[in-house]
Amino acid sequence: MLSGGVVGFLVSALVIGVGGYAWVKKKERDVRRGWNLVPAVVAAVDMSEGTVVGFEQISQRPVPEQFITSSVVKPDSANYIVNQRILVPVQAGDLMLWSQFETTKRELYLVAARDIEVGAKLKEEDMEPKGMDPELLTPSYVKNAERPQLTGRPVIAAFRKGDPILWTHFRNEPPPVSGASAP
Secondary structure, eight states: OHHHHHHHHHHHHHHHHHHHHHHHHHHHHHHHTTOOEEEEEEESSOBOTTOBOOGGGEEEEEEEGGGOOTTBOOGGGGGGTTTOBBSSOBOTTOBOBGGGBOOSOOOEEEEESSOBOTTOBOOGGGEEEEEOOGGGOOTTBOBGGGGGGTTTOBBSSOBOTTOBOBGGGBTTOOOOOSSOOOO
16 A cells, blocks of 8 residues: 555656646747747948938847847848838837838949949949939939940049949940930
């Protein structure tokens, strides 16, 4: 009888111990749920309304997954907000949201992909497309669609990396006239 009581006590203690351990682990998982960190795009600096966002103004930070919604910009989509105008002011560390940006598509214009010296003949790898603010553009800016007209042409002004490529940087190369009819 005594040995049966001891065995019963040990079995009961084992069942209660395993059940208690499983219950504690489940509570631990419940408490941690939503606090796993996932990467998100945040503002690296304070930005005012109307700022055109560049890669240097954003960064990636781990954020608890419970704060991540479909409106938060993920790191693999960060290139879609670069060169876009932000509609609201943000502070450094704020999550970047899709609703904070213009939804209009910007036309691509050419900029220098590297420093280019005077007299150098322009190559394909010397140019890269960039979305630009339409309020700042003039007809002298070269559109990405006009790239074939530039390849192999010597430049008459030096370029620094990121400088816009203008028709005025080429000898006797006026900008194409759009909408004009032939005589």
